[in-house]
Amino acid sequence: MKTQTAVLPRQRGMDVSLFKKNAVPLLFLVLCVLGVMVSGMDARFLVYEVLTRFARNSFLVLALLIPVSAGLGLNFAITVGAMAGQIAVIIITHYQIKGLAGLAWAMLLSVPFAVVMGYLAGMVMNRAKGREMITSMILGFFANGLYQLVFLFLVGTVIPMKNRSMMLPEGVGLRNTIDLWGISRALDNLWRINIGGIWVPLGTLALIALLCVVLHYFMRTRLGQEMRAVGQDRHIAEVAGIDVDRIRIIAMIFSTVLAAWGQLIFLQNISTLNTYNSHEQVGTFAVAALLVGGATATRASIWQAMVGLLLFHTLFVVSPQAGQALFGIPQIGEYFRVFVAYGVIAVALALHSWQRRSR
Amino acid sequence: MVERFQEIKARLGVPRLIIIGFVLALFVTAFATGMPIGPLVSASLVRIGMNGTLVLAMVPTIAAGVGLNFGLSVGILCGLVGALISMEMGLRGFTGFFAGILFSLPFAVIAGWAYAVLLNKVKGQEMMVGTYVGFSSVAVMCIFWLLAPFRNPEMVWAIGGQGLRYTLTLDKYFGKVLNKLLLVSIGQWEFPLGLLGFFGILCLLVHLFFKTKVGMAVKAAGANPRFAQASGIDPDRTRTVGVILSTVLGAIGIIVYAQSYGFLQLYMAPQMMGFPAVAAILIGGATLRDARISHVVLGTALFQTLLTIALPVTSRVIEGDISEVARLIISNGMILYALTRRDGREIA
Numbered sequence: 234m235k236t237q238t239a240v241l242p243r244q245r246g247m248d249v250s251l252f253k254k255n256a257v258p259l260l261f262l263v264l265c266v267l268g269v270m271v272s273g274m275d276a277r278f279l280v281y282e283v284l285t286r287f288a289r290n291s292f293l294v295l296a297l298l299i300p301v302s303a304g305l306g307l308n309f310a311i312t313v314g315a316m317a318g319q320i321a322v323i324i325i326t327h328y329q330i331k332g333l334a335g336l337a338w339a340m341l342l343s344v345p346f347a348v349v350m351g352y353l354a355g356m357v358m359n360r361a362k363g364r365e366m367i368t369s370m371i372l373g374f375f376a377n378g379l380y381q382l383v384f385l386f387l388v389g390t391v392i393p394m395k396n397r398s399m400m401l402p403e404g405v406g407l408r409n410t411i412d413l414w415g416i417s418r419a420l421d422n423l424w425r426i427n428i429g430g431i432w433v434p435l436g437t438l439a440l441i442a443l444l445c446v447v448l449h450y451f452m453r454t455r456l457g458q459e460m461r462a463v464g465q466d467r468h469i470a471e472v473a474g475i476d477v478d479r480i481r482i483i484a485m486i487f488s489t490v491l492a493a494w495g496q497l498i499f500l501q502n503i504s505t506l507n508t509y510n511s512h513e514q515v516g517t518f519a520v521a522a523l524l525v526g527g528a529t530a531t532r533a534s535i536w537q538a539m540v541g542l543l544l545f546h547t548l549f550v551v552s553p554q555a556g557q558a559l560f561g562i563p564q565i566g567e568y569f570r571v572f573v574a575y576g577v578i579a580v581a582l583a584l585h586s587w588q589r590r591s592r
Numbered sequence: 593m594v595e596r597f598q599e600i601k602a603r604l605g606v607p608r609l610i611i612i613g614f615v616l617a618l619f620v621t622a623f624a625t626g627m628p629i630g631p632l633v634s635a636s637l638v639r640i641g642m643n644g645t646l647v648l649a650m651v652p653t654i655a656a657g658v659g660l661n662f663g664l665s666v667g668i669l670c671g672l673v674g675a676l677i678s679m680e681m682g683l684r685g686f687t688g689f690f691a692g693i694l695f696s697l698p699f700a701v702i703a704g705w706a707y708a709v710l711l712n713k714v715k716g717q718e719m720m721v722g723t724y725v726g727f728s729s730v731a732v733m734c735i736f737w738l739l740a741p742f743r744n745p746e747m748v749w750a751i752g753g754q755g756l757r758y759t760l761t762l763d764k765y766f767g768k769v770l771n772k773l774l775l776v777s778i779g780q781w782e783f784p785l786g787l788l789g790f791f792g793i794l795c796l797l798v799h800l801f802f803k804t805k806v807g808m809a810v811k812a813a814g815a816n817p818r819f820a821q822a823s824g825i826d827p828d829r830t831r832t833v834g835v836i837l838s839t840v841l842g843a844i845g846i847i848v849y850a851q852s853y854g855f856l857q858l859y860m861a862p863q864m865m866g867f868p869a870v871a872a873i874l875i876g877g878a879t880l881r882d883a884r885i886s887h888v889v890l891g892t893a894l895f896q897t898l899l900t901i902a903l904p905v906t907s908r909v910i911e912g913d914i915s916e917v918a919r920l921i922i923s924n925g926m927i928l929y930a931l932t933r934r935d936g937r938e939i940a
Contacts, residue, residue, distance in 0.1 A: 575724055
């Protein structure tokens with residue numbers, strides 16, 4: 234009897250802290266369940282949609298993990314990586330390299346671009362210590378301007394390129410949309426099985442699982458440990474003889490390369506490239522998904538990424554129909570999901586810095 | 593000569609020199625290709641008056657130590673609500689314009705206060721949190737525009753009779769009232785004295801505000817919160833004052849902008865409106881910790897002149913509209929430069 238009374242309070246305390254720790258994912262779980270119920274969506278369609286979105290967005294969200302552990306916060310500049318991926322996809326589409334070979338070539342070609350861009354991004358971050366996140370966001374916008382300059386004005390003038398199907402009729406600049414039929418679903422269709430009428434892209438999921446395993450073990454290597462040390466306390470790491478700036482640059486390079494590959498996986502699934510828009514929202518949506526999973530700017534795990542992806546995209550799929558069912562206006566649901574993406578970032582960042590200050 | 597140049601370079605900074613050089617080059621190109629300079633300058637003056645107030649809204653937050661107000665859209669949304677109420681009542685001309693400003697003020701004060709309370713809790717991350725508070729407010733207001741109880745048939749969708757349109761024409765309301773006020777034209781040159789005068793008055797008012805006791809306290813606490821606290825000033829309160837003032841100026845700024853543009857833009861349009869304002873004040877020479885009225889005037893003049901004349905001038909040399917891309921690169925490049933400058937302390 235005595236032991237029971239002694240154990241019970243501790244258990245209850247544990248339950249409360251568990252609840253508090255997972256407050257954000259739990260809240261979104263409730264929202265998702267309500268959304269699913271209200272929208273009255275066909276379960277099979279919902280599962281298919283969420284699975285597809287999960288498969289095409291995972292890499293981009295996982296690309297955020299390394300900078301978080303290295304203390305750089307949420308890397309909104311993965312848009313830069315996405316641009317590197319798009320440059321590669323434009324090249325292979327121009328040379329008409331198709332199928333899985335095309336995708337493999339694109340992944341290979343994107344690496345040098347991503348490494349250089351990640352290196353530059355890392356240098357910028359090192360000059361903006363303490364305000365990395367806002368800097369990474371503005372860096373993404375800035376890079377977007379340069380990207381547009383290159384593909385709207387320099388292609389066809391400075392860069393000698395001739396391709397009627399990809400370029401604007403005047404011969405300068407790329408079209409707004411480029412059909413990627415050559416690599417369309419190259420990875421998704423590699424190995425897919427039908428489970429209860431739902432096509433599951435096992436190949437893509439296997440690649441995601443592989444990345445998770447690699448990330449898990451990477452953090453236990455020496456480099457990974459150094460990153461964590463830098464993330465925990467820059468100054469102590471410096472004293473311990475770690476070249477902090479170098480580690481931070483490496484973290485940005487890894488993140489940028491992964492984002493480039495992530496964008497390629499995304500594009501082979503979507504099958505069209507919106508030359509000037511595909512990359513724009515990549516950072517926001519990836520960050521929002523990660524935060525929905527309960528991550529913060531200083532702590533993010535693979536599981537949080539996975540849970541966040543599932544919840545965020547479920548909400549994304551059901552929102553328009555839920556808006557239609559509740560208000561009779563589907564646009565309300567669409568604006569609601571925009572609000573969720575931005576709102577979750579605002580609330581998570583605010584809560585985080587609030588907690589850090591009160592500690 | 594070289595020393596003089598070095599001195600100018602040190603005072604203005606490399607990015608500003610590039611921008612000044614760019615503006616001069618554009619004028620030279622315009623002159624060389626035989627474009628009339630008058631209309632270019634006149635159009636630039638209109639754009640300066642149109643955007644100036646939004647840029648001015650950056651001064652109070654920087655002075656109060658909050659940093660660049662990336663959440664300016666909070667104020668912009670309040671201004672839009674005020675303008676919409678004025679239109680719903682069918683007010684026209686200057687009555688409509690000033691009524692719009694008047695109606696927006698209570699919203700701006702309350703929203704600014706709430707925004708300030710939040711920013712006081714997230715010191716060190718104000719810019720990031722501000723950006724996303726702005727973004728999410730814009731999204732929430734999108735839902736509001738759809739459901740809002742406005743009934744003026746010229747404002748709502750023709751079908752269904754509910755939900756505001758994406759862009760509202762201001763012709764019949766207060767479109768161009770300031771632009772047309774005291775418009776002096778000499779040959780091809782036009783000077784919108786009313787528009788510029790209004791901007792000038794607001795600049796003067798903000799300048800005078802910082803000479804008052806409250807204004808001095810805001811500045812002192814912004815420059816050194818600990819020292820101010822020791823001398824009996826509550827930095828949280830002065831920061832609140834700064835943010836509210838910025839939000840109010842944002843509300844007035846969008847009404848001035850809208851009357852000049854001739855349209856009220858709703859839904860996702862206000863999302864990125866704060867960024868050019870941030871860029872403009874930085875181009876004028878402000879840093880994350882120091883902003884003066886002179887920075888506002890110089891920055892707005894340089895940035896808006898550049899954007900205004902870039903399109904007509906460059907279209908004579910190259911094909912396509914490069915001004916949008918130039919705006920992206922210049923404004924974000926300037927913000928990036930300011931964020932990565934190693935001058936002084938990290939924002940605390």
